[in-house]
Amino acid sequence: MTKKRRNGTTPGSIAIGLLTFGLLGFSIYNGLLRLGVITSNTFILTFLLGAGTMLGLFLGIRFPILTETLSFAITALVAIQGTWDIIFDIQNGFADKRVLAVGVAISIFILNIFTGKLKLGTAKQQIRRTIGTN
Secondary structure: OOOOOOOOOOHHHHHHHHHHHHHHHHHHHHHHHHHOOOOOOHHHHHHHHHHHHHHHHHHHHHOHHHHHHHHHHHHHHHHHHHHHHHHHOOOOHHHOHHHHHHHHHHHHHHHHHHHOOOOOOOHHHHHHHHHOOO
């Protein structure tokens, strides 16, 4: 009989995956909309949000530490890029979608700090934990 391997999945890693990749889908939609590649379309928005959340759900269950690590990178990127856009060219004030995306990204980043399974330590220890050799 084979023993089931526990990979450290927590509700926090699943929530982080759902929120992060949902935000990524929303950001991709806004980017395509802003570039003029697409027009405002609820179906495309729903598809990108759904695809992002399903990917986040899968990654959060299957690879929780990788999901949290990617979440730090993605939310930091969205927050920095969105803040740059807001400073450079804001048109609708606080009602702008970029302001919403930055607020959500910063919230997910803070949530990931407190609920994540990602442990403190040296980079070498963290890489070993991530690939499961520790």
